[in-house]
Amino acid sequence: MSKKNMDWANIGFNYHVADLRYVSNYKDGKWDSGILTEDSRVVLSEDAGVLHYAQEVFEGLKAYETEDGHIVCFRPDLNAKRMVESAQRLEMPPFPEERFIEAVEQVVKANEDWVPPFGSGATLYIRPLMFATGNVIGVKPADEYQFRIFVTPVGPYFKGGAKPITVKISDFDRAAPHGTGNIKAGLNYAMSLHAIVTAHDEGFAENVYLDAQSRTYIEETGGANILFVDADGNLVVPKSFTDSILPSITRRSIVQVAKDYLGLKVDERPVKLEEVSNFKEMGLCGTAAVISPVGKINDHGKEICFESGMEEMGPVIKKLYDTLTGIQMGEIEAPEGWVHRIK
Numbered sequence: 301m302s303k304k305n306m307d308w309a310n311i312g313f314n315y316h317v318a319d320l321r322y323v324s325n326y327k328d329g330k331w332d333s334g335i336l337t338e339d340s341r342v343v344l345s346e347d348a349g350v351l352h353y354a355q356e357v358f359e360g361l362k363a364y365e366t367e368d369g370h371i372v373c374f375r376p377d378l379n380a381k382r383m384v385e386s387a388q389r390l391e392m393p394p395f396p397e398e399r400f401i402e403a404v405e406q407v408v409k410a411n412e413d414w415v416p417p418f419g420s421g422a423t424l425y426i427r428p429l430m431f432a433t434g435n436v437i438g439v440k441p442a443d444e445y446q447f448r449i450f451v452t453p454v455g456p457y458f459k460g461g462a463k464p465i466t467v468k469i470s471d472f473d474r475a476a477p478h479g480t481g482n483i484k485a486g487l488n489y490a491m492s493l494h495a496i497v498t499a500h501d502e503g504f505a506e507n508v509y510l511d512a513q514s515r516t517y518i519e520e521t522g523g524a525n526i527l528f529v530d531a532d533g534n535l536v537v538p539k540s541f542t543d544s545i546l547p548s549i550t551r552r553s554i555v556q557v558a559k560d561y562l563g564l565k566v567d568e569r570p571v572k573l574e575e576v577s578n579f580k581e582m583g584l585c586g587t588a589a590v591i592s593p594v595g596k597i598n599d600h601g602k603e604i605c606f607e608s609g610m611e612e613m614g615p616v617i618k619k620l621y622d623t624l625t626g627i628q629m630g631e632i633e634a635p636e637g638w639v640h641r642i643k
């Protein structure tokens with residue numbers, strides 16, 4: 301066994317076919333025992349539920365090597381739990397949480413050579429997913445499902461430092477009030493693709509979505525939660541009163557780091573678009589980038605520029621970023637259970 305010979309710093313966020321993936325199928329009311337397989341393909345019947353009524357949920361987490369040569373991942377218990385909640389919302393049979401964690405461990409160990417070396421900035425991205433394989437024609441939940449986990453190495457999110465981005469206030473909505481915005485389902489992404497392609501064509505990095513009910517409050521971007529820093533240097537975190545923001549594990553971790561490690565006050569509350577110009581810093585958070593700094597919001601031609609500017613991360617966002625990544629990498633002592641050792 302030896303590491304794959306890859307240009308780790310330059311592999312980008314692309315799919316590379318690793319050696320083995322985990323597959324378990326649900327049939328006759330139960331999940332089978334699951335296997336590791338070399339087969340990266342999924343063969344479906346044309347009447348499979350996922351193809352018609354979009355019964356699919358997924359997760360995303362990363363494994364990486366620490367300085368002392370261990371392979372770890374970050375809070376997989378929260379991914380396991382969130383996937384159960386996502387599945388329940390779409391009437392899919394939940395995959396048991398403890399089996400989810402065991403399956404993550406099995407897949408990562410089986411693809412150990414694909415875990416990028418410490419210090420490369422690259423990580424092994426882990427993608428659990430679950431979808432309806434059983435037949436449907438009439439609208440109803442299927443009765444057969446597949447749970448699968450595959451991995452692929454991904455390059456460092458920020459090459460040559462994290463440059464602040466410009467985002468736009470979108471005229472599209474991401475999630476209906478009391479709809480499915482708070483679960484991690486492919487259906488929330490299908491309808492965001494047109495919005496993101498449009499935003500990119502206009503020269504913006506991301507869309508900021510407002511609450512669909514009043515179009516007054518900030519929700520999140522297509523795939524990341526939002527953080528602000530107020531004039532007193534404290535953290536302000538948008539909260540949805542219509543339950544339509546995805547519960548990001550990175551965001552929940554940052555909130556705890558802000559309070560317990562940095563002694564910041566954290567205000568989790570509905571945040572109006574009109575008050576955003578009072579804030580000093582803004583960031584987007586999620587597993588992929590941890591935190592991406594935002595320098596500017598474009599609201600229908602009107603620019604809201606943050607004091608932190610377009611050159612570097614603001615000081616508070618940077619401290620949060622450095623502390624959380626330090627915890628993940630084992631340089632700063634982690635709260636109990638945050639860094640999960642696989643090997």
Ligand SMILES: *Cc1c(COP(=O)(O)O)cnc(C)c1O
Pocket residue numbers: 360484520521522523524525546547548549550551585586587588
């Ligand atoms: C996955 C996701 C996030 C980020 O969640 P993490 O658990 O931090 O990776 C944020 N918003 C949406 C819509 C997502 O799908």
